[in-house]
Amino acid sequence: MHSVDSDDLEAKRICYACIGEQYLSDEVRAKGKRAKCSYCDKTRRTFSLDKMAERVATAFEQHYYRTSDQPNDYEYMLQRDKELSYEWNRHGDDVVYAIQNAAEIPEDAAQDVQSILEEEHSDFDSAAMGEETEFASDSYYKEKKVSDDAWREEWYRFENSLKTEARFFSRTAATHLAAIFDGVDALRTRQGQPLVVDAGPGTPFHTLSRARVFQSEDKLEAAMCRPDLQLGSPPALVAAAGRMNARGISVFYGANDPKAAIAEVRPPVGSKVAVAQFEIIRKLRLLDLTALKNVQMRGSIFDVDFARRLERAQFLKSLSNRITQPVMPDDEPFEYLATQAIADFLATESSVPIDGIIFPSVQVAGDVLNVVLFHKAARVEAMEIPSGTEIRARTGQSTAEGWEVDYSVFEEVPPPPPKVDEEKEKSPGWPDFDAMPALAGERVDSDPREPSLRVMPDSVSVHHVEGVVFKTDEYQVRRSRWEKDDRSPF
Incomplete structure (x- = not known):
């Protein structure tokens, strides 16, 4: 202890201006008592040094540890090696400097805080055995590594x-x-x-690629005709379980790269993969x-x-x-x-309102990203197709040289309807159902979700899977043979 009595130390006060650590200074400014500071002689909001020591002790208990005053086994070995000029120094910082640095307070205030804490943590048995206690004047402290x-x-x-x-x-x-x-x-x-x-819209992340594997020409042609329905998030009844969704919960899996989208569906050799880009049409x-x-x-x-x-x-x-x-x-x-x-x-x-997750690709190395949009953000806007339109698709055609691959979609739209006279009389005796709100409810199977995605029809492409490339780490298997005897390792 210093020459000043312990009770006198605890009665000292320190103001917020003498504390450089912002959080602690703000706490003193907000909750301290207005009094004369023992270190700058100014009258400001202050904490007693006893309370200051309490706050330091709590912080050190959570974030610092007292280092050993003896070398460890490895350091002892270095000391004993005559060929080395190793000189052991205790790890960490001197306790007063550690307190001063942590709280950013004057050195004399740090010494006073250390004296109070040393007195609080000292005990007769440790002193009799010559054991160092917490905050002893010759102790050293080091910041703890964060452990999870x-x-x-x-x-x-x-x-x-x-x-x-x-x-x-x-x-x-x-x-x-x-x-x-x-x-x-x-x-x-x-x-x-x-x-x-x-x-x-307006962000760097505004499009996603999505792929689907096909082993049937009919289903592939259906996807070419209506990519909004066939390449978007699946209906709940056929939604398979995935990394981010349980079976029956329809979500949208996409990627920021078409090749990554193909790799993620893990297509078998011989299959065909349709890929489309989807535009994110609202903020997510x-x-x-x-x-x-x-x-x-x-x-x-x-x-x-x-x-x-x-x-x-x-x-x-x-x-x-x-x-x-x-x-x-x-x-x-x-x-x-x-x-x-x-x-x-x-x-x-x-x-926190969240519509989906960005996560790294498991199948493709590099800066390739996958995205899952949760069910609430997985609805794809329906393509604008006039009522009565007939859509056909073909995957190729016969030529003199044989079959030629040709993926095409044809839309045959009906002619515009004839103009109706606006003054045309309505049939007497028939109610105007359109004008009766009570009968104009939503369909039972309507989807209340706001669309988040819009397919880009011109982006649709079909990939033929001819082979798969694997990246592996090879490890050779070592094989040994020896004659059985008492020294056998088995």
Whole structure:
């Protein structure tokens, strides 16, 4: 302890102007008592040094650790090596400097805070044994590395709960997902990019490519005739389960590159793949999983919630890989449960309005992106086709040289209807059904969703799958043979 008595130290006060750390300074300015500062002699809003020490102790408990006052085994080995001129120095910063640097306060104030904390943490037994205690005058401190172990454990319980306990009404899953994603629209990457981005008109992300595999000429021709119906999101009755949707929930999977769209549907050799571009016609909000790995959390160590937010940010950095890791076909029913639950939560329960997710392609390397638009944003606008139009498609034609591939669509529209005299009398005795609102309700099968996508008919193309290229890492199998004896490793 300094020559000043402990009670006298605790009675000292420090003003917000003597505290450079913004969060703590603002707290003193807002909640402090107006009094004379012991360090600048100005009368301002102040905290007692006792309260200041309490705030420092809490911050250090969450964000710092006291380093060992002895070398570790490796450092001992270096010291014993006579060929090396290794000199061991204790890791971290001197306790007074660590306090001064963390709170950005004058050195004499940091010394006073250290003295108060050393007195609070000292005990007779440790002193008798010569053991160093927290905030001892010769102690050193270093910032902790952020660990997301608790979040990883929660994620494991979340996945296990979906697989073995409650799949559809899991309070555990809902609570965990809310903790992960609430307020995600306020997060930024190191470069200042948001995690929730705009897509649609006037944005760089305004078109998507979508592919569908065909092994039947009739179905392929139907898709060529009406790509809005056949290449858009499927009807609920035929919507298969996918990475981001359960069976029967119709969503729109697309990609920012046509070749990526083809790769994602994993077409068999010999099949044909139709690809179309879709224009996003209204503003949508998408969660960009590719940005998670660069997320940065800003805050103050004197904010008691900052440590958990740092741990959350650390977990988010690995979440993109967890969500998009390759899954073997036989494992898909179980391994997709977590990602399906995430999509359902973001689509319906999240406090942040989100229409879909951007995620990296599993099938194609590079800067290729996939997008899933949730059901609420997956409706494709119907093509403008006059009533009575006959549409035909062909995939080729016979020529003198043989069959020539030729994908064409022909639309035969009816002639314009004859003009009707506006003064034409209506048949007496027949009610005007169009003028009766009570009878003009919506059709039972009408879709209340606002269209989000518009197919670009001229973008439709057909790809013949002639072969598949695999990128692999090769590892040679080593084989050995020896005669059995007592030294056999088996």
